[in-house]
Amino acid sequence: MNKTPYAELLSMLSRHRGVVGSFVVSERDGLSIDSNVQIGVQADAVAALAASLHRKARLACGAAGCGTVTFLRLDAERGGICAAGRDDLVLVTISEARANIGLLRVEMMRAARALT
C-alpha cells in the first residue's frame, strides 16, 4: 500500500511511550485518512467518534466565543484520547495512562499546525 504524507508523522507519534495508536482523520467524514495502531484498537470506530468529538468541541468553543480548538484531551480510567486539528484534518492519538501527555501535547500541536 502506498504511504500517505502522514505516515512518518504517525509513526513518530506512535513511538511515544504509552501511545497505542495515532490517526489522521477527516472531521467532516469521520473517516481515517491514515493510521498507525496496535492490534486490538478499533481504528474505524475511534476515527469516526473522535472526529465527531472534535467537531462538537469546535462548535462549542465557537459558540462560547473561545476561538478555535487547539487541543482536545479526554481522560479515562485506563488512558485517554487526544486530538489536535487544522481545517478538516484532525490528528488523534490513543494513549495508556502511563503516557507523557505534556510531551505528546507539544508534539501534536506542532504537527497539527503543519497538517495540509
Added chain:
Amino acid sequence: MRIAVEQWMEQPLLRFIDDSRVRLVLLLESSGRVLAQHGFTRSIDVMSACALAAAIHATGSEIGRQLDGSPFTTMHHPGNQQQIFLGELPTARGAHILLTVFDDTTSIGLVRLYFKELGARLAAATPSAAIASVAPGLVDFESDLNRNLAKLFGRI
C-alpha cells in the same frame, strides 16, 4: 407511530437512529417492499424511495459483480447539504437494504460504524422461527406493500 412492520426490528432501528443521528431511514427487502421507515411524512415518498433504493442496490450489485467478481454492498453519495448511504444487511430472511439520509450533524464514518452494529443487532433479534422470504408475485407485492405502508403510517 410504529417505525417497523415487525416488532422485533424496532429496537435495533431506534438504536441506530439515536446513535447515528440520521434524518431519514428506510429498511426494505431487495424486492422494494418496505419493512421500516423513520422520518418520512408521506407514504408516496416511502414508495418512491423504496423503488429507487431497490433499483440502485440491484444496479450497484451487478456492477460490482462485473467489475470485481462480487457485488458492491454499500454506496455513499455526499451531496452539498445532505448525504445518502445505502447498504445491504444480510439476514436470515434474505438480504435487506438500508437507505439513510443524513446531514452534517453526523458523518459517514459514524453512519458506517452504527450500520455495522445495526446488522449485528438485527441478526441477533431475528425470531428463531424465521421464514425464508419468498419473492412475492406482482399481485401479492402490491397488496403487501400497501398493507406495510398502512401499518407504518398508522392506518391499521
